[in-house]
Amino acid sequence: MEQKHRVVVVGGGFGGIACVRSLKAKDVEITLVDQRNHHLFQPLLYQVATTILPTSEIAWPIRGLLRDREDVRTLMAEVEAVDQDNRRVHFSDGGSVEYDTLVLATGARHSYFGNDDWETAAPGLKTLEDATAIRRRVLSAFEAAERSDDPREREALLTFAVVGAGPTGVELVGIIAELAQTSLVREFRNIDTRQARVLLVEAGPRVLPAFPESLSDYAAGALKRLGVEVRTGTPVTHCDPEGITLGTEHIPARTAIWAAGVKASRAAQWLGVAGDRAGRVPVTEDLTLEGHPEIFVIGDTAAATNADGKPVPGIAPAAKQQGEFVARKLKARFGLRRDPGRFVYRHQGSLATIGRKAAVADFGPIRLKGALAWWVWGIAHIYFLIGTRNRMAVALSWLWSHASGQKSARLITQGKQGIAVPRSSVAE
Known part of the structure; x- marks a missing residue:
């Protein structure tokens, strides 16, 4: 039996979830990896911190969101490294998962500017x-x-x-x-x-x-x-x-x-590339790593630019648009639709x-x-x-x-x- 194309998405935030939800194709299996078991609506996080909302109203179990997608499996794990030669993602607990296409949507963390x-x-x-x-x-x-x-x-x-x-x-x-x-x-x-x-x-x-x-x-x-x-x-x-x-x-x-301030996750270190000042991974116009069309980097993890040369902002709508773009790009590679070309961010x-x-x-x-x-x-x-x-x-x-x-x-x-x-x- 012919092996299905293995897509590994790292990160269950806006970009990762948008990619998984938009990508559904025959002979494709998806693995979503996140170190937490929930998807978080980050724009309202401050309302939890300031007593307006309880946590359950802005976060949802990832498995529950994807329960109807039998082509998707979810792994709760922390990524430690990416082996590009063997196309394998390694976890901090010693486990790993193989990929044919890798999508890194690992978000950002606080930046104290060296302090x-x-x-x-x-x-x-x-x-x-x-x-x-x-x-x-x-x-x-x-x-x-x-x-x-x-x-x-x-x-x-x-x-x-x-x-x-x-x-x-x-x-x-x-x-x-x-x-x-x-x-x-x-x-x-x-x-x-x-x-x-x-x-x-x-x-x-x-x-x-x-x-x-x-x-x-x-x-x-x-x-x-x-x-x-x-x-x-x-x-x-x-x-x-x-x-x-x-x-x-x-x-x-x-x-x-x-x-x-914020700085990107350690994705640049995993990929062995130099990040920008915020640690984001430089990507090409279709959000792939230079020389590695099988690796996409999106959301706060990516240093992406629009057609006019302006940087794509690190906000939720941009991450969602990038996740949906990656899904369209992969469908085009599978012959299911026309190639969308370069990524174009539309500010809402x-x-x-x-x-x-x-x-x-x-x-x-x-x-x-x-x-x-x-x-x-x-x-x-x-x-x-x-x-x-x-x-x-x-x-x-x-x-x-x-x-x-x-x-x-x-x-x-x-x-x-x-x-x-x-x-x-x-x-x-």
């Missing part, structure tokens, strides 16, 4: 584990402040600093400010949560630098109205558990969150929310801000969620939060690890 020791003091937000850890830090800081009898310690506990003013940073500080100003006000007795200091720090000249300046200015103004202190043109020079340093100014902050717009009543939306000639943009943002995100149950659950959570000002997922989980204990309560 990786800052990660323990200022965690980033890329996984469900990151989100629940940040939620624990934020809520535990309020709890510790309630117990503290030292004004300076209490002030440090109630100072929250987010580094990086892209969409994630803006969305994080907006919700943290709302928590302090609205949701928690009546629940504490020894502290006034409205006295919390929420900072957004950006090394560049403005927030949301990828958006038009008019929308950037609106976002900065909306954040200030929420009580957020916006510090632009100010790089972080040091970060530790005591706080952050901006130039020579030290700001005591027991809760810091990193949203300033940029969205960012600022709290629960305002947002900005950039659709090229159409630019929206305020409440209308917030509704557009919400509808767009609900539309792209997987499954009717999740769409309804998220919509109900948002409506409740919008109407009541309350957050529905304010649970401190994962045991006692990382609780910010006030120093005044610790026996000397």
Whole structure:
């Protein structure tokens, strides 16, 4: 019996899932490999970190998503190396899988620009584990402040600093400010949560630098109205558990969150090629590795350019388009359709929310801000969620939060690890 063509897709994110779902052909077997068992809707991850949504509403078991695809098998494993000569992917536990075509869609992780020791003091937000850890830090800081009898310690506990003013940073500080100003006000007795200091720090000249300046200015103004202190043109020079340093100014902050940069996975190392400054793998116009048409690299892992020479942005819609393109390309190789030629990214717009009543939306000639943009943002995100149950659950959570000002997922989980204990309560 003739062996089927073996396609191995590494990564169960937007790009990997889009590729698998779009690729269905006779005599093709697909293996999807991911180190976790779930697909994550990353654009709403910050809402788990800030108590709006539970984890189950933005993540789905990969096996469940592909249960009807008998041509697909799923492996939960961590990739350690790629043997291009023998066309085999090796796992950290000693296992491996052979491929005829390999698709690397392994995403990105936080970048501390050479200061990786800052990660323990200022965690980033890329996984469900990151989100629940940040939620624990934020809520535990309020709890510790309630117990503290030292004004300076209490002030440090109630100072929250987010580094990086892209969409994630803006969305994080907006919700943290709302928590302090609205949701928690009546629940504490020894502290006034409205006295919390929420900072957004950006090394560049403005927030949301990828958006038009008019929308950037609106976002900065909306954040200030929420009580957020916006510090632009100010790089972080040091970060530790005591706080952050901006130039020579030290700001005591027991809760810091990193949203300033990303770097690609270790795919470039697996392939033995030099990555770009962010570690991404340079690819040809059809998203293949130079000299290796059997290896595709997509999503945040790839340094891809559009027909006009501009880089393809590392966002979810781009990864999905690339995954679907790879599927079309492979179908063309199997003689099932016409060759799509080069990859062309079609920008569908940029969205960012600022709290629960305002947002900005950039659709090229159409630019929206305020409440209308917030509704557009919400509808767009609900539309792209997987499954009717999740769409309804998220919509109900948002409506409740919008109407009541309350957050529905304010649970401190994962045991006692990382609780910010006030120093005044610790026996000397």
